[in-house]
Amino acid sequence: MTSIGIHDIAMATTRYRLDHAALAEAQGIDPEKYRVGIGQDSMSIAAPDEDIVTLAASAALPIIERHGTEGLRTVLVATETGIDQSKAAAVYVHELLGLPSAVRSVELKQACYSATAGLQMAAGLIARDPRQRVLVIATDVAKYDLDSSGEPTQGAAAVAMLVSADPAILELEGPSGVFTDDLMDFWRPNYRVTPIVDGKSSIRAYLRAAEGAWRDYREQGGEPWSAFAAHAYHSPFTKMAAKAHKHLAGLEGVALTPAEAEQSLEVANRYNRRIGNSYTAPVYLALLALLEQRDDLAGELIGLLSYGSGSVAEFFAGRVVEGYREHLRPERTAAWIDDREALTVERYRELHALRAPEDGGDRELPAETAAPFRLEAYRSHQRVYAAR
């Protein structure tokens, strides 16, 4: 059978960041609650001219520049920060990237989970016709209310993946373990900019869903715990990924202390610790961190756990392809993360208060992003994008 998986992968994040030490100082709380308690150092904050479309197109651009568009017949954009109730963000991304018209463009939603649905759908399309390639992009801007418990778990980023037959980076291997449970741990009604979240119950829901997906993976004939060289988890904050890792290891009789669980994920957590929650993207940022930052993983099996509130989870596996390192761009990832400008808390709060006009009023946006694409203006109820 043809192998199918990730042929190329690249990320993008925002112009700005807010350091948790600065937030803690402004809030008058111990900065260790954020650094150690939730395992976060900083979070990416979008400039006024950045949104899920500019992030997604910026992440995908180097992939299109490298591989062109041959065989590309589908673009799937996964997000829970939709900019329109009807038109897919993928159509805007398609235009910014200059893709041919013979490409289907669709947006996918299920909280933080949907990029994994996109990856599996891509694999299905390619199984049907191995000449085809699919661009899957996870892109989100996580925004919680000021002074809410979720505020320190904001962030923003996109990860773009080119999925193909005979992939150069990661082959999807074996079954998926899947889990759905209808519950209200985190949701965002159409009339709200920020979600409603029951933080403590959302942690329990994540662990239950991770367990359900893992058990199903094993029942479907998946590999035992000992087969995995590394894991990538959905990470709303890196301590949550460690809690999930400890929980799953415990189910298999591997008793980890919290510190051991954190240590096992130290490399996987490196990007998310600095970017924050990017909803659909962190599990793939964890994968990217492993590929770019860990010692040679060629031939090794990586376990991925994707979770989206509400709730859906999936555990699946990928085997790292020989020679994968030649296809990565670690310097580019480092530049995206390192070059972000630190915001004062005052400026962060001003940016937090910004809203898209709801009356169709026109607004030109200041040029602040350093990304290849920007949101130029709101005009006549439309978002107007441009290349920089």
Ligand code: HMG
């Ligand atoms: P909180 O209630 O303010 O924090 O917010 P806390 O009091 O529970 O403290 C957090 C941790 O810091 C605790 O550690 C404390 O002990 C520790 P734990 O017991 O968990 O191991 N701590 C300290 N450590 C060192 N020094 C100190 C100190 N003080 C405290 N001085 C909460 C936590 C998760 C509720 C909050 O961040 C929140 O509401 N976040 C948003 C919801 C969320 O991220 N949930 C995660 C699971 S759901 C999910 O992942 C889906 C999601 O991505 C959305 C989607 O799918 O669309 C969110």
